[in-house]
Amino acid sequence: MKITSTMMENILLLAIEGRVDTNTAAEAEEAIITTIDNGAARLAVDFSGLDYVSSAGLRVFLLAAKKMKKTGGQMVLCGMKPIIKEVFDMSGFSALFIILGTREEALNSLK
């Protein structure tokens, strides 16, 4: 798993690649939560490089959404491959997030 962070016009873009599962969830959580704790008020998470997510990974994104809500920030997810979107839909997690198609749509929605 790899997380790349880029600041674009006051919007923090996190691109997650690989797998977020039992073995990588702690690392993902630390990276994302540190970002939020450092004051990211507008966060776009790009899933276009994400190949696999298990419940351990879903919990990380849930924690991130909860933290963003608490701090009054905005968070959107984008670029999900169909197999990832199906996991969000099937588990009921799609209802908890703003999920957009492309990175551009995500960045525009946060401007």
Next chain:
Amino acid sequence: MDSKFHILGSITVAAQTQELNVIREFIARCAADCKFDEQQINFIELAVDEICANIARHAKERQSAKEIIVSVSIEDSQFVVTIEDNAMPFNPLNVPSPNMVDYFRAYKSGGLGIHIVRTVMDNVIYTPSPTHLGYNALTLRKQLPV
């Protein structure tokens, strides 16, 4: 593949989270051999991963299970995965499925993994070990693609 009972394979690994990738690759290969599509392969892989991750995490915390045995067979047009472990008997099906609204509020209320397993598989049965030295088994079934 129209035989009523057909064994596809079996894998035995240490009950450690580092072994989860090996299990996932094995399951994905078996599911692909049975012509499931990409989405269904991912769902089956995910269901098995959730169960095995749970066993491995508990094994680490409580030194319970030493190994996990995952077997795949075809029985009456169903893809059948049996996951056995030699931990203390624990029935994951007793864990209630979370309400997503409450889940969001409470965070870490648990039960998400087994909720996923129940949702993606057609049938899940738990059989505890008959003796304290034996193996508990969780059997997951899914109808083969037509």
